[in-house]
Amino acid sequence: MTVLAAAAGTGTHLGGAETVVFWILGPIALAGALGMVFSRNAVHSALWLVNTMLCLGVFYVVQQAPFLGAVQIIVYTGAIMILFLFVLMLVGRDSSDSVVETLRGQRVAATVLGIGFAGLVGAGIARATTNLTVTGLNTDQLGGNGNINGIARLLFTRYLLAFEVTSALLITAAVGAMVLAHIEREPGSRRTQKELSRARFLTDRPQTLPGPGVFARGNSVAAPALLPDGRPAEDSLATGIEPQEIEQMPRPTDRAQLGSPDDALGTLDPARDDSPGGRTR
Amino acid sequence: MSVLASADQPTLDDFGHDVWWIVLIKIVGIFALLVVMTLFAIVFERKVVARMQQRIGPNRVGPRGYLQSLADGLKLAFKEDIMPALADKPVYFLAPVIAAVPAFLAFSVIPLGPTVSLFGHRTPLQLTDAPIGVLVVLACSAMGVYGIVLAGWASGSTYPLLGGLRSAAQMVSYEIAMGLSIVAVFLYSGTMSTSGIVAAQAHGTALTFFGAHVTGPSWFAILLPVSFVIYAIAVVGETNRAPFDLPEAESELVGGFHTEYASLKFALFFLAEYINMVTVSSLAATLFLGGWRAPWPISLWSAANTGWWPMLWFFLKVVVALFVFIWLRGTLPRLRYDQFMRFGWKVLVPTALVWILVVATMRTVARSANLATGEAVVYVGIPVAIVLIAALLIGSRASNRSTRLAAREAAAGSIHPTEPEEPQVLPPAGPRRRPARAGGPSRAEGGFPVPPMDLTVPPSPRLRRESVVTGARADGASESGGIVSTGRRGTATAEEDGQ
Numbered sequence: 178m179t180v181l182a183a184a185a186g187t188g189t190h191l192g193g194a195e196t197v198v199f200w201i202l203g204p205i206a207l208a209g210a211l212g213m214v215f216s217r218n219a220v221h222s223a224l225w226l227v228n229t230m231l232c233l234g235v236f237y238v239v240q241q242a243p244f245l246g247a248v249q250i251i252v253y254t255g256a257i258m259i260l261f262l263f264v265l266m267l268v269g270r271d272s273s274d275s276v277v278e279t280l281r282g283q284r285v286a287a288t289v290l291g292i293g294f295a296g297l298v299g300a301g302i303a304r305a306t307t308n309l310t311v312t313g314l315n316t317d318q319l320g321g322n323g324n325i326n327g328i329a330r331l332l333f334t335r336y337l338l339a340f341e342v343t344s345a346l347l348i349t350a351a352v353g354a355m356v357l358a359h360i361e362r363e364p365g366s367r368r369t370q371k372e373l374s375r376a377r378f379l380t381d382r383p384q385t386l387p388g389p390g391v392f393a394r395g396n397s398v399a400a401p402a403l404l405p406d407g408r409p410a411e412d413s414l415a416t417g418i419e420p421q422e423i424e425q426m427p428r429p430t431d432r433a434q435l436g437s438p439d440d441a442l443g444t445l446d447p448a449r450d451d452s453p454g455g456r457t458r
Numbered sequence: 459m460s461v462l463a464s465a466d467q468p469t470l471d472d473f474g475h476d477v478w479w480i481v482l483i484k485i486v487g488i489f490a491l492l493v494v495m496t497l498f499a500i501v502f503e504r505k506v507v508a509r510m511q512q513r514i515g516p517n518r519v520g521p522r523g524y525l526q527s528l529a530d531g532l533k534l535a536f537k538e539d540i541m542p543a544l545a546d547k548p549v550y551f552l553a554p555v556i557a558a559v560p561a562f563l564a565f566s567v568i569p570l571g572p573t574v575s576l577f578g579h580r581t582p583l584q585l586t587d588a589p590i591g592v593l594v595v596l597a598c599s600a601m602g603v604y605g606i607v608l609a610g611w612a613s614g615s616t617y618p619l620l621g622g623l624r625s626a627a628q629m630v631s632y633e634i635a636m637g638l639s640i641v642a643v644f645l646y647s648g649t650m651s652t653s654g655i656v657a658a659q660a661h662g663t664a665l666t667f668f669g670a671h672v673t674g675p676s677w678f679a680i681l682l683p684v685s686f687v688i689y690a691i692a693v694v695g696e697t698n699r700a701p702f703d704l705p706e707a708e709s710e711l712v713g714g715f716h717t718e719y720a721s722l723k724f725a726l727f728f729l730a731e732y733i734n735m736v737t738v739s740s741l742a743a744t745l746f747l748g749g750w751r752a753p754w755p756i757s758l759w760s761a762a763n764t765g766w767w768p769m770l771w772f773f774l775k776v777v778v779a780l781f782v783f784i785w786l787r788g789t790l791p792r793l794r795y796d797q798f799m800r801f802g803w804k805v806l807v808p809t810a811l812v813w814i815l816v817v818a819t820m821r822t823v824a825r826s827a828n829l830a831t832g833e834a835v836v837y838v839g840i841p842v843a844i845v846l847i848a849a850l851l852i853g854s855r856a857s858n859r860s861t862r863l864a865a866r867e868a869a870a871g872s873i874h875p876t877e878p879e880e881p882q883v884l885p886p887a888g889p890r891r892r893p894a895r896a897g898g899p900s901r902a903e904g905g906f907p908v909p910p911m912d913l914t915v916p917p918s919p920r921l922r923r924e925s926v927v928t929g930a931r932a933d934g935a936s937e938s939g940g941i942v943s944t945g946r947r948g949t950a951t952a953e954e955d956g957q
Contacts, residue, residue, distance in 0.1 A: 247593035251593065251596050256600070266622075
């Protein structure tokens with residue numbers, strides 16, 4: 178805020194601190210814009226855009242519009258871009274852009290048109306703002322009672338209609354999205370937790386279904402659980418997935434393969450004979 | 459007292475004129491302060507929670523265990539730094555930084571005291587202030603969400619992603635309630651700068667109560683009680699603390715968005731979380747508890763609000779707020795996620811909106827009726843607040859009525875306390891039904907399965923085998939060497955022994 182105060186003291190001229198801030202943050206903001214366009218990863222693009230928005234917020238603060246700067250950071254970077262990020266993250270992190278051109282020559286056309294548009298807008302703004310008499314924001318045109326009070330006065334008097342119409346538009350959009358995404362359910366058609374629980378206890382299986390792969394050699398969802406006698410448990414099959422037969426250990430056929438119960442414990446004796454259980458007969 | 463206070467009270471014009479080295483001192487001071495407060499808060503939390511759970515808590519490292527968090531921090535710094543194979547490296551590296559930097563930045567607008575003399579310069583005990591002071595804190599907390607979201611995403615693993623999404627959804631939701639609760643303070647003090655809000659709580663309104671002159675309360679916590687309550691609840695959700703710590707519920711999950719983080723990066727998240735706690739506590743002290751101004755009995759002392767004393771009052775208030783955070787953690791069970799979201803959106807936000815309406819009406823009425831705002835608050839606002847809080851209490855009691863009745867009946871011994879009008883015994887279903895035996899109880903007792911009560915234990919198979927083995931040994935005991943005697947080898951089957 179020292180920058181702000183320094184800038185405020187210099188009136189309508191570009192103060193020293195303001196110049197420094199501009200020449201530091203200007204390239205950063207521009208780099209953010211370019212990075213957003215050229216990033217392959219959508220989340221990286223969003224982050225570059227956040228960078229540019231933050232720089233713009235600081236610019237607003239430096240140009241004596243601290244409220245606008247704070248709102249830029251809170252609303253745009255803090256709320257809207259977070260929502261963007263939510264969507265991008267749920268899409269998946271490896272969903273980079275496809276580099277296959279569906280329209281022939283669109284890259285060249287887009288480059289030429291983009292540069293041309295930027296030139297037009299830049300030239301127009303440059304022409305419109307040369308030799309413009311600059312009045313600061315803290316003058317009488319805002320009511321003269323500070324930045325926030327001035328904005329509030331203008332918003333709630335001269336621009337009241339536009340303000341209200343904009344908010345109505347936003348509300349309509351939000352409610353519309355909710356209506357479109359909403360699934361109408363008949364009241365009472367959805368069973369409560371208690372009803373579901375009671376219904377489950379009236380069936381043959383009050384307990385949960387066995388998970389896939391219990392006692393089995395694979396942990397895939399497609400692998401059925403095994404019952405203690407070695408049969409696959411039908412209940413453990415997942416719906417919608419083709420059950421796979423997991424190769425089982427050969428079942429022991431005679432006493433030699435079965436070994437004695439002590440075989441499971443292993444032994445430390447190297448000179449153990451190969452008869453099952455290591456005992457002499 | 460009032461003369462002294464107004465002389466020391468910094469205004470917006472006092473900021474931005476400091477020499478560069480004073481600014482540097484303030485920046486370094488705030489940085490050191492926040493780190494020390496974090497170390498303190500961790501030990502304090504562990505000790506207080508330990509006392510609440512009948513334990514002693516950390517008592518080994520340093521005097522009475524107070525260096526425990528320092529030792530933990532050093533240990534964390536020397537741990538191996540792990541980069542997951544699937545991580546998005548630049549973002550994975552940036553996320554903890556993005557989480558920690560705004561946490562430090564937010565403290566720059568918190569007023570720690572009045573104008574003091576620092577090496578011969580008169581300067582306010584506050585790094586900076588702006589007409590939008592409090593919005594800086596909100597902006598910083600909005601930026602802090604990025605650290606969490608990006609940490610979850612960049613880890614390249616599902617669980618951190620889900621934890622990050624939940625954390626972010628929670629913080630964004632409760633930020634709204636937090637911002638709305640502060641609006642009433644803005645309306646009331648007429649400014650958004652933190653120093654201005656502290657100044658607005660300097661003096662209570664002079665009231666005439668049946669002829670007696672009373673100085674009314676000046677803290678916004680008392681003048682705007684609904685705002686204070688909403689703020690207190692919202693910041694607990696905002697800082698992901700218990701009972702709202704669902705995304706990183708430590709007794710249920712391995713961790714939230716920071717599951718894949720280790721070493722210094724994890725330490726940065728930890729630091730950011732505790733700094734956020736300190737920041738919202740000091741913002742609560744600034745907005746609602748009179749800031750650095752001395753509380754009532756101390757404020758009678760004329761020098762209480764001058765010099766460096768106010769820093770003491772300020773930090774006492776902050777520590778009390780931190781204690782409440784810890785107290786909540788030690789007392790309340792965790793909410794379910796849907797309950798938590800419903801509470802935030804359907805209770806906190808509408809209540810805050812209604813309260814803003816009430817405060818705005820009060821301001822207008824006070825202005826048109828030519829009352830001092832303090833009088834309007836005391837005569838209108840506090841009764842309205844009492845009605846509002848009473849309505850919320852009655853509403854919650856009414857909505858919990860069935861549960862309460864059920865609990866009472868259950869205490870009195872009822873088996874089906876929730877729905878007494880239903881038939882008590884449900885018909886048994888399916889092949890579980892057996893032919894009813896005389897005297898035996900129904901298998902499905904009230905719909906719930908019970909083990910057969912008339913079960914007779916079959917003879918142990920081991921007994922039968924033992925007899926077979928002894929029988930076989932009677933025939934060929936000499937061939938098998940007579941080793942089979944005791945223990946597990948005694949369970950050898952008849953075929954084996956008879957071979």
